[in-house]
Amino acid sequence: MTAVTLLRPRDAAVTADGWFARLWRSWTARRARREHERECLVFAEHLRYVWRDACEGVGACRMVDTATGMTVRTPKIGRIVLGPPTSFLVELIPGQEPQDITRVGDRLAHSMCFERLRVVPYAGRWVRIELLAADPLDEQFGLDRISVRTCRERVLLGVDEHGQELHHAFAGAAHVALQGQNGSGKSQFAYGLLSQLAGADDVRIAGSDITGLLLGRPFDGTVHRPWQMAGTADIEGHALLLERLVALMDERLAALPERVDKLEPSPSMPLFVVVLEEFPGLLRAAGALSKPARGERAVIDRIKSANLRLLSEGRKVAFRVVTLAQRAEAEALGGGFARDQYALRLSFRVPGDSLEMLHGPTARELGERHGTAEPGIAVVSAPGHELARARVPYLGEYAEYCDRIATTARKEP
Ligand SMILES: Nc1ncnc2c1ncn2[C@@H]1O[C@H](COP(=O)(O)OP(=O)(O)OP(=O)(O)O)[C@@H](O)[C@H]1O
Numbered sequence: 001m002t003a004v005t006l007l008r009p010r011d012a013a014v015t016a017d018g019w020f021a022r023l024w025r026s027w028t029a030r031r032a033r034r035e036h037e038r039e040c041l042v043f044a045e046h047l048r049y050v051w052r053d054a055c056e057g058v059g060a061c062r063m064v065d066t067a068t069g070m071t072v073r074t075p076k077i078g079r080i081v082l083g084p085p086t087s088f089l090v091e092l093i094p095g096q097e098p099q100d101i102t103r104v105g106d107r108l109a110h111s112m113c114f115e116r117l118r119v120v121p122y123a124g125r126w127v128r129i130e131l132l133a134a135d136p137l138d139e140q141f142g143l144d145r146i147s148v149r150t151c152r153e154r155v156l157l158g159v160d161e162h163g164q165e166l167h168h169a170f171a172g173a174a175h176v177a178l179q180g181q182n183g184s185g186k187s188q189f190a191y192g193l194l195s196q197l198a199g200a201d202d203v204r205i206a207g208s209d210i211t212g213l214l215l216g217r218p219f220d221g222t223v224h225r226p227w228q229m230a231g232t233a234d235i236e237g238h239a240l241l242l243e244r245l246v247a248l249m250d251e252r253l254a255a256l257p258e259r260v261d262k263l264e265p266s267p268s269m270p271l272f273v274v275v276l277e278e279f280p281g282l283l284r285a286a287g288a289l290s291k292p293a294r295g296e297r298a299v300i301d302r303i304k305s306a307n308l309r310l311l312s313e314g315r316k317v318a319f320r321v322v323t324l325a326q327r328a329e330a331e332a333l334g335g336g337f338a339r340d341q342y343a344l345r346l347s348f349r350v351p352g353d354s355l356e357m358l359h360g361p362t363a364r365e366l367g368e369r370h371g372t373a374e375p376g377i378a379v380v381s382a383p384g385h386e387l388a389r390a391r392v393p394y395l396g397e398y399a400e401y402c403d404r405i406a407t408t409a410r411k412e413p
């Protein structure tokens with residue numbers, strides 16, 4: 001009986017830890033390892049083949065004339081890591097840059113039956129290609145209750161496709177333009193931005209908001225509120241507010257000491273973040289007002305010229321303009337000159353032509369995909385940074401924004 005039991009390996013493995021069970025386990029483990037290695041080799045070979053095929057298909061290759069005829073040269077694959085994520089090193093062909101692969105990344109990934117592809121510089125002419133089964137920006141994330149103490153600290157803008165956080169310090173000289181279709185996440189992004197900034201001693205959140213949601217009521221009783229105009233009941237009031245800001249800017253410019261061309265923000269001389277929510281709507285509302293009396297300027301012209309002055313001269317004396325629009329057409333932003341002044345630009349879901357309009361021709365490749373982007377996904381251009389796709393944080397309910405402003409913003413004395 002004992003001998004029979006030993007010859008039944010499954011029972012032996014379960015019921016006893018004898019020599020046969022150990023032998024059986026190590027044999028099955030070795031066999032599984034060998035099978036796995038064989039499958040890995042087959043997969044690696046398949047990857048080399050589909051990579052070469054995909055590169056040829058999207059034109060990331062070069063035709064070389066040899067003695068035996070024309071051959072196609074594609075970026076050569078080096079070490080492969082099965083992941084996840086599946087990744088491999090690639091040696092770029094001479095003259096090729098990592099951006100040349102990124103530009104056709106989506107088409108390459110789809111040809112290889114993956115959802116996305118990430119190009120990470122590795123060393124010299126080598127880059128690492130990471131194949132992703134899902135868009136890394138698919139998952140929404142919240143914004144911790146973080147608030148900066150000064151405009152020199154950086155606020156969180158979002159997280160890019162590499163999982164890197166993107167930040168921006170408002171003390172850095174940059175006006176900000178946000179565009180995006182209805183419901184694409186502009187206001188939510190602005191909620192996150194302002195809730196991070198509202199508690200800084202050397203910042204005043206000013207501006208005009210015809211919707212009355214971003215500015216206005218949430219700031220009642222705070223030091224920021226006197227510098228804000230909300231709602232559509234008094235459109236001329238928006239012009240007056242912007243003119244008040246221009247007058248302050250002029251005062252600051254005139255008071256700059258000799259041999260100084262830039263004002264350092266401080267609690268007594270705060271940096272003004274001038275938010276213009278739905279600015280094209282404000283211009284439309286101002287344009288619909290009745291004609292001014294003889295000798296008076298039209299409200300729309302007053303708004304446009306104040307906006308232009310803040311954009312062109314405000315930078316030196318701590319004024320930063322943040323403009324939100326559904327489409328950043330030159331006309332809608334107060335002219336082509338005005339639009340050119342924005343250094344930090346974010347586009348939420350917009351059609352391809354609008355994307356290119358704000359970010360230039362390098363954004364063309366992203367155009368098709370970005371036209372159907374989920375709310376909260378933006379294309380970001382910033383000085384010194386390559387164009388990036390990012391997901392911005394989501395604050396949640398509107399009441400949460402109101403609560404954060406109420407708890408962090410300094411109250412009026
Ligand atoms: N970062 C985000 N993550 C997830 N969902 C978001 C995000 N931002 C916005 N949303 C969703 O999209 C909806 C619309 O967002 P939001 O009001 O910010 O759009 P908008 O671009 O300001 O639109 P409008 O032009 O109409 O003012 C939100 O109510 C929310 O459900």
Ligand SMILES: [Mg+2]
Pocket residue numbers: 186187188
């Ligand atoms: Mg909005």
